[in-house]
Amino acid sequence: MKLSGKKQGDFLTLLEKGHVIGDGAMATLMHQSGIPARTCFEALCLQDPKLITEAHVAYLAAGSQVIQTNTFSGHRLGLQRYGLENQVWDINRAAVKVARDAIHTYQKQSKVEREAFVFGTIGSTADLKTPDFVHQGAKMSLRFLFEEQLSALLEESVDGILLETFADLNELQLAVETVRRQTNVPIIANLAPEVVGVTRDGFSIEEAFRVLEKEGANVVGLNCRLGLSGILRTYENIQLNPNSRYAAVPNSGLLHMVDGEYSYTGNADYFASISKQLIQKGVSFIGGCCGTTPDHIRTLVKRLEKLPEEEKRVRPNEFSVNNSITIRDVVKGDQETDDIGNLEGDSSGHSLIQKALYEPTIIVELDPPKVLDIEGYMEATKILKDAGVDAVTIADNSLGSVRVSNMAIASLIKEMGVEPLVHIACRDRNLIGQQSHLMGLHVLGIHHILLITGDPSKFGDLPGATSVFDVSSTDLTKMVKKLNNGIAFSGQPLKQRSKFVVGTSFNPHVRNFHKAIDRLKRKLDAGADYVMTQPIYDVRLFEKLARAIEPFQVPVFVGIMPMVSSRNAQFLHNEVPGIQIPDEILERMDKESKEEATQEGLAISEELINEALTYFNGIYLVTPFLRAELTAHLTRYIHDLKAVIK
Numbered sequence: 118m119k120l121s122g123k124k125q126g127d128f129l130t131l132l133e134k135g136h137v138i139g140d141g142a143m144a145t146l147m148h149q150s151g152i153p154a155r156t157c158f159e160a161l162c163l164q165d166p167k168l169i170t171e172a173h174v175a176y177l178a179a180g181s182q183v184i185q186t187n188t189f190s191g192h193r194l195g196l197q198r199y200g201l202e203n204q205v206w207d208i209n210r211a212a213v214k215v216a217r218d219a220i221h222t223y224q225k226q227s228k229v230e231r232e233a234f235v236f237g238t239i240g241s242t243a244d245l246k247t248p249d250f251v252h253q254g255a256k257m258s259l260r261f262l263f264e265e266q267l268s269a270l271l272e273e274s275v276d277g278i279l280l281e282t283f284a285d286l287n288e289l290q291l292a293v294e295t296v297r298r299q300t301n302v303p304i305i306a307n308l309a310p311e312v313v314g315v316t317r318d319g320f321s322i323e324e325a326f327r328v329l330e331k332e333g334a335n336v337v338g339l340n341c342r343l344g345l346s347g348i349l350r351t352y353e354n355i356q357l358n359p360n361s362r363y364a365a366v367p368n369s370g371l372l373h374m375v376d377g378e379y380s381y382t383g384n385a386d387y388f389a390s391i392s393k394q395l396i397q398k399g400v401s402f403i404g405g406c407c408g409t410t411p412d413h414i415r416t417l418v419k420r421l422e423k424l425p426e427e428e429k430r431v432r433p434n435e436f437s438v439n440n441s442i443t444i445r446d447v448v449k450g451d452q453e454t455d456d457i458g459n460l461e462g463d464s465s466g467h468s469l470i471q472k473a474l475y476e477p478t479i480i481v482e483l484d485p486p487k488v489l490d491i492e493g494y495m496e497a498t499k500i501l502k503d504a505g506v507d508a509v510t511i512a513d514n515s516l517g518s519v520r521v522s523n524m525a526i527a528s529l530i531k532e533m534g535v536e537p538l539v540h541i542a543c544r545d546r547n548l549i550g551q552q553s554h555l556m557g558l559h560v561l562g563i564h565h566i567l568l569i570t571g572d573p574s575k576f577g578d579l580p581g582a583t584s585v586f587d588v589s590s591t592d593l594t595k596m597v598k599k600l601n602n603g604i605a606f607s608g609q610p611l612k613q614r615s616k617f618v619v620g621t622s623f624n625p626h627v628r629n630f631h632k633a634i635d636r637l638k639r640k641l642d643a644g645a646d647y648v649m650t651q652p653i654y655d656v657r658l659f660e661k662l663a664r665a666i667e668p669f670q671v672p673v674f675v676g677i678m679p680m681v682s683s684r685n686a687q688f689l690h691n692e693v694p695g696i697q698i699p700d701e702i703l704e705r706m707d708k709e710s711k712e713e714a715t716q717e718g719l720a721i722s723e724e725l726i727n728e729a730l731t732y733f734n735g736i737y738l739v740t741p742f743l744r745a746e747l748t749a750h751l752t753r754y755i756h757d758l759k760a761v762i763k
Contacts, residue, residue: 139404141405142407143169179411189281213275235275267295310366340366364403368406478734480509480538483510483745504750510540511530517544524539539558543586551593557614569590587652619645625650634665648674652678659728678722679718679751682714683703708735722751736755
């Protein structure tokens with residue numbers, strides 16, 4: 118009797134008869150055996166297949182009925198970290214062959230004939246993505262990543278596919294849908310939420326399970342991050358469907374550090390005890406994730422042998438539900454986010470953006486100082502206030518250069534009676550810092566924000582600093598909209614909704630304008646409420662931009678930045694990302710004196726404003742070198758135009 122190559126239905130048939138035991142961790146097991154943590158563990162299937170075979174055999178000997186291929190990060194994005202992105206096919210095919218060889222090796226060694234299955238494993242990409250990934254187009258799309266790895270696994274005829282450690286429902290839903298389009302083998306789809314009861318993108322576990330089953334998952338479940346207790350608590354607090362099949366693949370415990378080394382709490386007895394309770398709750402597929410070893414599986418198998426026959430075939434019943442978890446009541450679907458017309462109690466926020474829908478509205482950027490003396494900055498803000506600006510927008514360490522915190526500046530100018538609009542870059546803060554920063558802005562009553570990717574740190578005055586980029590500005594937009602629905606980034610409910618009015622940036626100075634518009638649409642679809650453009654110096658761009666953005670029906674603030682000299686103009690044109698200046702404008706700025714050049718720069722800005730107001734109400738003035746008198750002059754110029762129009 119062969120232990121591999123079974124019909125697709127055999128695994129599901131076995132699952133119907135009772136619980137099925139998976140294997141345990143591979144990477145942490147390899148690390149415990151002395152393999153350095155920085156190793157590409159997936160590549161060991163090619164480099165040291167004997168080592169992987171021995172691990173598989175140990176799990177089979179412990180009682181595993183399903184072994185996973187050693188391919189968790191075997192997609193192009195995961196292998197790219199090691200320069201192995203072109204070996205996706207070789208590594209994944211080798212991993213299946215190693216797993217099958219292990220089954221035959223175990224069969225020869227033990228002379229035991231029992232069922233065993235090889236499931237091809239595909240892990241999440243969410244924690245590996247960078248802004249470069251987001252902009253690399255279709256070749257590096259999520260669907261492509263999953264399809265490429267899946268094709269290699271299916272080439273070697275795996276018995277099923279195991280999708281695991283997905284914190285976000287949206288990514289796992291795409292993965293399940295991608296697999297089901299290519300094959301009808303059984304699919305186990307495991308979420309790895311960071312808090313009990315809720316996915317990282319804000320869906321209740323019950324709702325997430327329903328979505329995954331609808332896409333074609335045969336078994337839905339939880340693995341990894343929550344650990345044993347967290348996964349048990351999640352299953353205790355949800356209502357299971359008797360017609361569904363559930364999985365639990367927990368870590369051996371929680372991650373902690375001992376003597377400078379990472380390890381996991383929870384011994385084999387504790388693992389077996391909690392796993393037994395999970396089976397008694399209705400879980401039918403059970404295995405181990407990080408920190409588990411063959412000893413954990415062996416102890417579990419022995420514990421389950423003592424179960425009465427009727428308990429080995431437990432079906433989910435209607436368990437008591439902890440009604441304190443009411444995410445469904447808060448999030449009611451991903452699309453139901455506050456828009457600028459539903460910001461109750463936000464007297465500043467929503468009026469500013471709505472104003473730009475029907476009359477000229479002026480926001481002025483005034484970069485925070487690079488020094489601790491802010492007296493000049495506050496004086497400049499007063500000049501702008503007196504000129505009649507609607508808001509002052511504050512950059513977030515623009516060009517990667519260190520400046521005074523824009524949150525502190527925003528709080529100070531708000532006390533002056535000036536509405537702040539705060540930029541938030543993805544570069545400097547991880548998700549912990551980002552949410553903390555946003556919560557701080559909220560409690561200060563600062564609700565206007567502009568979400569941007571941010572220039573890389575290497576461009577600034579601390580080129581050795583690390584750029585974080587946990588998420589793209591588009592992803593951050595979605596997460597902020599969750600805050601507006603009372604959901605934290607982790608998926609936990611907040612006691613109050615935030616009231617952020619979210620802006621996004623647009624650079625019209627690109628070679629492929631239509632692709633840039635497509636990217637802008639994705640940002641708006643993610644929930645952005647308004648658009649701010651890079652400074653524009655070509656009058657022909659206004660009409661082109663207006664026609665392209667018109668279908669979106671969204672307020673647009675077009676950038677105008679007065680130039681002060683020929684040198685300044687050349688610098689902007691040649692060295693500042695996202696700014697292009699026509700030759701005729703550069704020639705006009707070529708004046709002998711700085712005063713003449715400054716006056717010419719103001720004249721050019723006035724001409725640009727005249728043309729911009731033909732198509733847009735929103736004007737975004739950028740103050741050069743803290744010279745607020747220049748943007749104050751242009752603010753008064755716009756007010757004079759408004760008076761003439763009236």
